[in-house]
Amino acid sequence: KNQVEQSPQSLIILEGKNCTLQCNYTVSPFSNLRWYKQDTGRGPVSLTIMTFSENTKSNGRYTATLDADTKQSSLHITASQLSDSASYICVVSDRGSTLGRLYFGRGTQLTVWP
Amino acid sequence: EADIYQTPRYLVIGTGKKITLECSQTMGHDKMYWYQQDPGMELHLIHYSYGVNSTEKGDLSSESTVSRIRTEHFPLTLESARPSHTSQYLCASSGHPRTRDGYTFGSGTRLTVV
Numbered sequence: 141k142n143q144v145e146q147s148p149q150s151l152i153i154l155e156g157k158n159c160t161l162q163c164n165y166t167v168s169p170f171s172n173l174r175w176y177k178q179d180t181g182r183g184p185v186s187l188t189i190m191t192f193s194e195n196t197k198s199n200g201r202y203t204a205t206l207d208a209d210t211k212q213s214s215l216h217i218t219a220s221q222l223s224d225s226a227s228y229i230c231v232v233s234d235r236g237s238t239l240g241r242l243y244f245g246r247g248t249q250l251t252v253w254p
Numbered sequence: 255e256a257d258i259y260q261t262p263r264y265l266v267i268g269t270g271k272k273i274t275l276e277c278s279q280t281m282g283h284d285k286m287y288w289y290q291q292d293p294g295m296e297l298h299l300i301h302y303s304y305g306v307n308s309t310e311k312g313d314l315s316s317e318s319t320v321s322r323i324r325t326e327h328f329p330l331t332l333e334s335a336r337p338s339h340t341s342q343y344l345c346a347s348s349g350h351p352r353t354r355d356g357y358t359f360g361s362g363t364r365l366t367v368v
Contacts (some may be wrong), residue, residue, distance in 0.1 A: 142296065174357075183344050183359030184297075185261075228294075231357075242357070244296040 144169045145165050146230050146245035154253050157220055161248045163213040163230030171233040175215045178227045220252045257281050260345050260360035269368055275330045275363045277345030289344040308337055319346040335367045366368055
């Protein structure tokens with residue numbers, strides 16, 4: 141069973157609308173949680189990174205939240221644009237090794253329609 | 255502006271051919287990684303390196319090999335490509351975890367073995 145689960149698997153919204161993507165994880169001990177945006181055929185690009193003590197972080201129209209007690213995170217996208225169409229990947233890092241091992245979700249495929 | 259470069263972006267080759275996927279980074283990162291990603295699936299770590307002359311296998315069994323002769327260069331080689339090797343290969347690098355340096359990914363190589 142994957143230690144990082146994302147929902148929904150896919151989402152279609154109209155341009156200008158808001159949306160929220162969910163991430164639940166079981167990784168322990170927790171180090172940090174990252175959200176990445178991956179355009180088709182490209183590598184992931186970092187949007188936000190949060191540690192245990194941070195419960196919200198914004199990057200432009202992207203706002204990520206973290207509840208380390210319930211092990212849940214969300215990514216909220218405001219006033220969506222066509223260029224937001226991409227896969228959004230939740231990645232959790234543990235503190236169990238010097239490598240800072242990463243656990244990847246399968247991503248939410250977001251499509252923004254005009 | 256990419257600080258980590260992968261070549262080629264796309265590659266179609268015949269079964270049995272030897273191939274090398276190139277990855278170079280200009281950030282001076284000690285740690286480098288190779289991931290394999292199939293459509294709609296999470297990234298799987300296949301190789302990583304702590305530094306020069308250090309290479310380790312990742313979680314996903316892979317018939318590929320890697321080398322790390324220079325800090326900035328981390329090529330991946332398949333001695334005899336098979337159709338099962340068809341996938342997207344992503345290279346990444348990172349700084350020391352305590353600096354909260356996020357992973358930086360390359361744009362990927364889309365490999366098709368026919």
